[in-house]
Amino acid sequence: MTSISGKTTLDWERFAERLAPVEVITEPVLIKKRSRDFFWYSPILNDQLKRCFGDLVAVPKTADEMKHCLRLAHEAEVPVVLRGGGTGNYGQAVPLEGGLIIETTAMDRVLEIGDGFVRVEAGAIMADINRALADSGQEMAMFPSTQDIATIGGFVAGGSVGIGSLATGALREPGNLIEIRALSLEGEPQEHVFRGDDVLKIHHAWGMNGVITEVTLRTVPSRNWIACMATFDTYDSCYQAGYAVATDAQIQPKLASVVDRRIADYFPRLKGHIQPDRELLVSYVPAENVDLFRDVVAAHGGATELALDDAARQEAGIPHAFEFSFNHTTLQVLKSDRSATYQQVGVPDPADASAILRLRADLGDDVWTHHEFYRLGGQVVSVDLPIIWFSGPERLAEINATYERHGFAVYDAHADALEKGGLHNADYTHLAWKKRLDPKGLLNSAKSAAWPKVKDLSPEDIEAKAVE
Numbered sequence: 441m442t443s444i445s446g447k448t449t450l451d452w453e454r455f456a457e458r459l460a461p462v463e464v465i466t467e468p469v470l471i472k473k474r475s476r477d478f479f480w481y482s483p484i485l486n487d488q489l490k491r492c493f494g495d496l497v498a499v500p501k502t503a504d505e506m507k508h509c510l511r512l513a514h515e516a517e518v519p520v521v522l523r524g525g526g527t528g529n530y531g532q533a534v535p536l537e538g539g540l541i542i543e544t545t546a547m548d549r550v551l552e553i554g555d556g557f558v559r560v561e562a563g564a565i566m567a568d569i570n571r572a573l574a575d576s577g578q579e580m581a582m583f584p585s586t587q588d589i590a591t592i593g594g595f596v597a598g599g600s601v602g603i604g605s606l607a608t609g610a611l612r613e614p615g616n617l618i619e620i621r622a623l624s625l626e627g628e629p630q631e632h633v634f635r636g637d638d639v640l641k642i643h644h645a646w647g648m649n650g651v652i653t654e655v656t657l658r659t660v661p662s663r664n665w666i667a668c669m670a671t672f673d674t675y676d677s678c679y680q681a682g683y684a685v686a687t688d689a690q691i692q693p694k695l696a697s698v699v700d701r702r703i704a705d706y707f708p709r710l711k712g713h714i715q716p717d718r719e720l721l722v723s724y725v726p727a728e729n730v731d732l733f734r735d736v737v738a739a740h741g742g743a744t745e746l747a748l749d750d751a752a753r754q755e756a757g758i759p760h761a762f763e764f765s766f767n768h769t770t771l772q773v774l775k776s777d778r779s780a781t782y783q784q785v786g787v788p789d790p791a792d793a794s795a796i797l798r799l800r801a802d803l804g805d806d807v808w809t810h811h812e813f814y815r816l817g818g819q820v821v822s823v824d825l826p827i828i829w830f831s832g833p834e835r836l837a838e839i840n841a842t843y844e845r846h847g848f849a850v851y852d853a854h855a856d857a858l859e860k861g862g863l864h865n866a867d868y869t870h871l872a873w874k875k876r877l878d879p880k881g882l883l884n885s886a887k888s889a890a891w892p893k894v895k896d897l898s899p900e901d902i903e904a905k906a907v908e
C-alpha cells in the first residue's frame with residue numbers, strides 16, 4: 441500500500457496488519473473522505489486543504505485499542521490526527537502531514553450519569569448523550585448545532601460555545617468541563633487526568649497535546665424549551681430585542697440569534713411559517729416565560745410568529761430552531777450557494793446597538809450580519825457570524841479592516857493554525873503539555889505555528905513563556 445498522502449514512506453499495509461485487532465479503513469476513497477472536515481466553508485482553506493490526505497484510518501473501540509494505536513504510531517514516528525465527527529470549520533482534523541487518522545466514534549459509551557454531571561467516552565455523539573440524560577431529567581449544559589454528528593471529544597478539543605452557552609457560559613467557563621482524561625503519545629501511553637481549572641491545559645488544543653478518551657461534563661435540569669421566532673422591520677430593533685431577551689433574568693433563554701432578513705430568505709423550511717423579508721430573532725425560552733418573551737418583542741415593535749414545543753415543531757415540519765443559529769446559519773446559505781462564506785467577529789459592547797448600525801452602514805452589500813449572544817464571566821457578550829459573498833481574498837481583507845476600524849475584533853475563520861483564529865496568540869500552556877504528552881511532536885503538530893519554535897525546549901521552559 442503506497443502512501444496516499446504522498447508525504448510518508450512507511451509500509452502502510454504492514455502497519456495496518458500490526459494494528460490488529462483494531463479495525464482499520466484502507467480504501468483510499470474512504471481515507472480521503474475521513475481526511476476532510478467543514479473547512480470548505482472557507483474558499484481560502486478549501487484551496488489550501490482539499491488535497492491533504494491521511495494514509496490510514498484506525499477505529500479503536502476501547503482505551504486499550506487506542507493505546508495500541510498510539511504505541512505503534514510512536515514507534516513508527518508517524519503523524520497522528522484524532523477525528524470525531526469531522527465537523528470542525530478550520531481543517532482542525534485534516535492530516536496536513538499525512539499519517540494515521542484515529543477515528544474515535546467507536547469509543548462512544550455513556551459511562552455514568554449523576555446529579556449535575558455525565559461521564560462519557562470521547563467518541564460519544566452529543567445528541568446521544570442528551571438522549572441518555574433525558575430519563576434523569578437533565579441535559580447537557582451546552583451543545584453545538586452539529587450535535588447529531590459531532591462527538592464530545594471533538595467539541596472539547598475543537599469547539600468553544602453552543603446552544604445553552606447563553607445560560608451556562610462558554611465551554612471553558614468554570615464548572616462546565618469537570619474532568620478530562622487524556623492519553624500521551626509515548627512508547628507506553630500514560631493516562632493523565634485534568635480536573636477543575638486544569639482542564640484548560642487540554643481544552644481547545646485541536647488534539648495537539650493529548651488524546652482525550654473520557655470527559656465529565658456539567659449537566660443542568662432539563663426544561664420545556666419553546667422554540668420562539670420573532671420578526672422585525674429593522675435590524676436595529678431586532679438586535680435590541682435580542683439583547684433585551686438575552687439579558688433578561690426572568691426570561692432565562694438558552695439561545696438568542698439575530699439574523700439579517702437576507703439570510704433568513706435562505707431558510708426555505710421557514711417559508712409560510714414566518715413573514716417574509718423581515719429581520720429574524722430565534723430563541724429558546726422555557727415554556728413558563730414565553731409571555732415575557734412576547735412582551736419584549738412587542739415592546740421593540742416586533743411580531744412573535746412561532747412559539748412551539750418540540751412536538752408542535754415536528755408536526756409543523758419545521759427543523760430545530762438551533763439549525764438557524766450559530767454556524768448552521770451559514771450552512772443553510774451554503775446549501776443553496778457555495779459562493780457564500782463567513783467570518784467570526786467580536787462585538788466590543790453588546791449593549792451598543794448604534795455601533796452595529798454604524799458598522800452595517802459601512803459594510804458593503806456583500807456582508808450580511810448575524811449576531812449570537814452568549815455568556816462569558818457571567819456577562820452577556822455578542823459575536824457576529826456574518827455571511828460574506830466571497831469575491832476574493834483582497835475584498836475579504838477589506839471587510840476585516842472595516843470591522844477592525846470600527847473596533848470589532850476579527851477571529852479569522854479562514855486560517856488553519858491554532859494561533860491565527862480564535863486564540864490570536866500562542867498558548868504556551870497548551871504547548872508545554874504537548875511536550876509532556878507528545879514528546880516526539882506527532883499529534884497534529886502542523887496546526888501550530890508556534891510549536892516549531894519551542895519544540896526543543898523543556899516543558900517548564902515552554903510554560904515560562906506564558907508569563908514572559
Ligand SMILES: Cc1cc2nc3c(=O)[nH]c(=O)nc-3n(C[C@H](O)[C@H](O)[C@H](O)COP(=O)(O)OP(=O)(O)OC[C@H]3O[C@@H](n4cnc5c(N)ncnc54)[C@H](O)[C@@H]3O)c2cc1C
Nearest residue numbers: 524525526527528532591593594595597598599600647652
Ligand atoms: C454547521 C456547523 C455548526 C457548528 N456550530 C458550532 C457551535 O455552535 N459551537 C462550536 O463550538 N462549534 C461549532 N461548530 C464546529 C464543530 O461542529 C464543533 O466544534 C464540534 O463539536 C466538533 O466535533 P467533531 O466531533 O466533529 O470534531 P472533529 O471535527 O472531528 O475534531 C475537532 C478537533 O478536535 C480534535 N479531536 C477530535 N477528537 C479528539 C480526541 N478524542 N482527543 C483529542 N483531540 C480530538 C481533532 O483532531 C480536531 O482538531 C459547527 C460546525 C458546523 C459545520
